Amino acid sequence: MPVNLPAPVAADLHPVAGVRIGVTEAGVRKANRKDLTVFLLDEGTTVAGVFTQNRFCAAPVQVGREHLQAGKGIRAMVINTGNANAGTGAAGLANARATCAALGKELGLAPEQILPFSTGVIMEELPVDRIVAGLPQAIAAARADNWATAAEGIMTTDTQPKAYSRQLQVGGKTVTVTGISKGAGMIRPNMATMLGFVATDAAIDPALLQGLVKELADGSFNRVTIDGDTSTNDSFVLMATHQAGHAPIASWDGVEAQALKAALLDVARLLAQAIVRDGEGATKFITVQIDGGKTEEECRLAAYAIAHSPLVKTAFFASDPNLGRILAAVGYAGITDLDQTAIDLFLDDVHVVVNGGRNPSYQEADGQRVMKQQEITVRVVLGRGNASQTVWTCDFSHEYVTINADYRS
Amino acid sequence: MPVNLPAPVAADLHPVAGVRIGVTEAGVRKANRKDLTVFLLDEGTTVAGVFTQNRFCAAPVQVGREHLQAGKGIRAMVINTGNANAGTGAAGLANARATCAALGKELGLAPEQILPFSTGVIMEELPVDRIVAGLPQAIAAARADNWATAAEGIMTTDTQPKAYSRQLQVGGKTVTVTGISKGAGMIRPNMATMLGFVATDAAIDPALLQGLVKELADGSFNRVTIDGDTSTNDSFVLMATHQAGHAPIASWDGVEAQALKAALLDVARLLAQAIVRDGEGATKFITVQIDGGKTEEECRLAAYAIAHSPLVKTAFFASDPNLGRILAAVGYAGITDLDQTAIDLFLDDVHVVVNGGRNPSYQEADGQRVMKQQEITVRVVLGRGNASQTVWTCDFSHEYVTINADYRS
Numbered sequence: 120m121p122v123n124l125p126a127p128v129a130a131d132l133h134p135v136a137g138v139r140i141g142v143t144e145a146g147v148r149k150a151n152r153k154d155l156t157v158f159l160l161d162e163g164t165t166v167a168g169v170f171t172q173n174r175f176c177a178a179p180v181q182v183g184r185e186h187l188q189a190g191k192g193i194r195a196m197v198i199n200t201g202n203a204n205a206g207t208g209a210a211g212l213a214n215a216r217a218t219c220a221a222l223g224k225e226l227g228l229a230p231e232q233i234l235p236f237s238t239g240v241i242m243e244e245l246p247v248d249r250i251v252a253g254l255p256q257a258i259a260a261a262r263a264d265n266w267a268t269a270a271e272g273i274m275t276t277d278t279q280p281k282a283y284s285r286q287l288q289v290g291g292k293t294v295t296v297t298g299i300s301k302g303a304g305m306i307r308p309n310m311a312t313m314l315g316f317v318a319t320d321a322a323i324d325p326a327l328l329q330g331l332v333k334e335l336a337d338g339s340f341n342r343v344t345i346d347g348d349t350s351t352n353d354s355f356v357l358m359a360t361h362q363a364g365h366a367p368i369a370s371w372d373g374v375e376a377q378a379l380k381a382a383l384l385d386v387a388r389l390l391a392q393a394i395v396r397d398g399e400g401a402t403k404f405i406t407v408q409i410d411g412g413k414t415e416e417e418c419r420l421a422a423y424a425i426a427h428s429p430l431v432k433t434a435f436f437a438s439d440p441n442l443g444r445i446l447a448a449v450g451y452a453g454i455t456d457l458d459q460t461a462i463d464l465f466l467d468d469v470h471v472v473v474n475g476g477r478n479p480s481y482q483e484a485d486g487q488r489v490m491k492q493q494e495i496t497v498r499v500v501l502g503r504g505n506a507s508q509t510v511w512t513c514d515f516s517h518e519y520v521t522i523n524a525d526y527r528s
Numbered sequence: 529m530p531v532n533l534p535a536p537v538a539a540d541l542h543p544v545a546g547v548r549i550g551v552t553e554a555g556v557r558k559a560n561r562k563d564l565t566v567f568l569l570d571e572g573t574t575v576a577g578v579f580t581q582n583r584f585c586a587a588p589v590q591v592g593r594e595h596l597q598a599g600k601g602i603r604a605m606v607i608n609t610g611n612a613n614a615g616t617g618a619a620g621l622a623n624a625r626a627t628c629a630a631l632g633k634e635l636g637l638a639p640e641q642i643l644p645f646s647t648g649v650i651m652e653e654l655p656v657d658r659i660v661a662g663l664p665q666a667i668a669a670a671r672a673d674n675w676a677t678a679a680e681g682i683m684t685t686d687t688q689p690k691a692y693s694r695q696l697q698v699g700g701k702t703v704t705v706t707g708i709s710k711g712a713g714m715i716r717p718n719m720a721t722m723l724g725f726v727a728t729d730a731a732i733d734p735a736l737l738q739g740l741v742k743e744l745a746d747g748s749f750n751r752v753t754i755d756g757d758t759s760t761n762d763s764f765v766l767m768a769t770h771q772a773g774h775a776p777i778a779s780w781d782g783v784e785a786q787a788l789k790a791a792l793l794d795v796a797r798l799l800a801q802a803i804v805r806d807g808e809g810a811t812k813f814i815t816v817q818i819d820g821g822k823t824e825e826e827c828r829l830a831a832y833a834i835a836h837s838p839l840v841k842t843a844f845f846a847s848d849p850n851l852g853r854i855l856a857a858v859g860y861a862g863i864t865d866l867d868q869t870a871i872d873l874f875l876d877d878v879h880v881v882v883n884g885g886r887n888p889s890y891q892e893a894d895g896q897r898v899m900k901q902q903e904i905t906v907r908v909v910l911g912r913g914n915a916s917q918t919v920w921t922c923d924f925s926h927e928y929v930t931i932n933a934d935y936r937s
Contacts, residue, residue: 134547174866206852208869241852242886351856429838437933443615443650447760450584457583459615476617477651520926524846525615
């Protein structure tokens with residue numbers, strides 16, 4: 120059961136002029152399952168992406184990076200579920216290239232104008248024949264108002280599709296931002312078995328796009344963690360079709376440019392948080408906020424030590440205010456000169472720890488009350504400076520073990 | 529159910545001349561439970577220890593370090609379970625000191641001649657009155673042949689006591705090495721909610737002892753991990769009573785000195801591995817061996833990435849040869865210039881991955897056969913150099929979640 124994550128309503132997902140999406144059943148791994156999605160992008164669309172930092176990155180990630188660098192203009196994307204095409208060696212690379220070539224042939228594009236994405240089981244050969252055979256049907260199904268179907272089409276262990284949409288005014292024109300994401304396990308920054316696709320019809324100077332996608336990822340997908348496992352396939356792609364009709368945005372100065380960036384970040388962050396809300400076995404959505412650090416980096420260390428600790432996460436699952444486990448995680452986070460007597464800990468509004476010791480006025484009943492909530496903020500004040508960082512995670516339940524022990528069966 | 533970890537047989541645990549141990553029920557947290565243990569050490573015993581690297585270290589760790597540095601000669605140790613006296617601020621330090629003062633008074637020793645140890649729940653006040661009240665009874669119960677009882681007396685979530693003993697000849701005399709350990713969760717290097725106590729009647733130059741205890745820890749307790757959580761209280765103590773009657777060992781050169789060190793390492797390693805075998809919810813004992821690294825440090829990174837991955841550990845629990853998860857963990861371990869096409873993976877004798885891709889001759893049935901075993905060796909060959917590292921871990925089961933979600937209830 121996802122945590123406060125209603126299914127998207129198709130009517131709320133505004134089409135993005137210049138983007139059409141087709142979804143079909145190609146039988147990649149299982150029959151009767153939407154497992155093949157294509158994005159068709161009008162000419163003039165600019166595309167930027169960030170990819171997993173995992174050194175064992177999947178074949179489609181390697182090929183996608185190459186194609187972005189080729190600079191021929193990305194005009195389509197192809198996404199399959201059921202098989203990650205990772206740990207597949209030279210054959211995997213050939214299969215990713217063959218998929219792009221086949222889609223390019225159907226569309227009259229060069230293979231370098233296609234980005235491939237795969238998600239699913241690692242280390243099994245991609246059934247490229249079935250994928251190629253499904254492409255004409257996916258293309259034929261392409262429509263501008265297909266975002267909700269696409270959100271379903273890219274799901275793996277997700278229990279809920281994930282899609283958000285925003286509109287705003289830029290230069291007197293309505294601009295749309297719409298995106299989808301998937302991922303429910305193997306989630307941690309840089310990045311996750313996480314796919315995120317956000318499109319806007321805004322006109323954004325292509326020179327700004329790579330910096331923008333990095334900034335959006337750092338504020339969204341790179342702040343979520345479920346189990347600390349960084350996947351081989353994570354990708355986040357931003358598409359700008361330039362069709363909204365306003366004057367191109369050439370810098371982020373100005374109220375409207377900032378509003379556009381805020382809308383993009385809002386969609387990216389909701390998509391990232393949706394992945395945590397649908398985290399494998401999640402029953403709670405946890406915000407971990409570290410304040411008072413000397414540097415953002417040490418805040419990040421402390422935040423992830425808490426967010427990755429199985430002991431902390433099982434305590435959240437049990438609604439047990441066993442908050443010493445949080446202190447212990449801060450202690451081993453790697454801040455070598457940490458002074459434990461400067462640390463305060465809050466659970467929502469409850470002040471649990473003062474100066475590294477139990478707050479004399481803390482009542483376990485107050486901690487228990489917060490721990491029973493579905494949404495909890497853990498705030499640690501390090502008492503060393505003014506830096507802050509926030510990450511989002513979920514608890515660790517029996518269901519996580521069940522899902523991951525049974526994934527391939 | 530621990531993995532291949534039979535209960536120690538009291539008759540196999542040789543007393544160490546100069547060491548007496550008493551155990552009693554002090555009602556620290558629960559009634560009718562052996563929860564207070566004292567070690568009484570003859571004059572002339574030398575003692576060295578290594579402690580948790582957690583910056584949020586517990587009060588007894590802070591006091592123990594001070595007392596070792598005071599150099600007055602450690603003559604006794606006091607260990608309570610049920611309460612870790614961690615996250616307890618100034619009151620916790622006062623309570624640890626009060627415990628040492630009380631035991632010193634009973635024994636006619638200075639407080640600085642006592643080492644205190646606590647294990648159990650974090651962030652609750654130590655019931656020092658009940659501990660102090662129990663000391664006379666623990667002292668009265670002290671006997672040389674009490675190692676098996678002590679192994680029980682220091683247990684928390686352990687399901688099995690842990691104790692090993694070895695004898696060898698040094699300088700024509702019989703030398704004994706006997707030790708106990710506890711710990712079943714919050715286990716990772718440097719170190720764990722892990723207590724280890726090893727005593728020998730060998731005569732070892734006191735100048736060698738601190739280096740020896742560090743070397744033993746690095747070869748044993750610092751190579752085990754259950755859940756990646758480093759505790760606030762971990763301690764490993766080595767006692768040498770000098771009563772075996774041989775000429776003191778002044779260097780590690782020579783066959784007999786090496787044999788003594790090997791026996792000490794053997795006991796320390798068995799004690800550390802016993803903690804993994806009794807890991808919370810463990811159903812399998814996994815050896816992770818990394819070969820072919822450029823440096824030992826990068827081998828350690830890869831070994832711990834595998835050993836800490838919840839996805840890898842749940843796959844072991846399920847006996848599912850979902851070995852791509854292992855490759856993914858190696859990929860995010862932090863070896864920035866890793867070449868995935870140089871990597872081989874073995875599961876015991878089964879060659880699963882060649883040059884970063886699936887071995888053409890690999891049959892899933894072979895992987896399945898190994899995964900069903902209770903003891904499994906995962907070997908990754910990085911193909912970059914000659915460095916190696918080994919760590920030991922366990923799988924991740926439903927029972928882990930149950931234990932940690934219910935710990936305090």
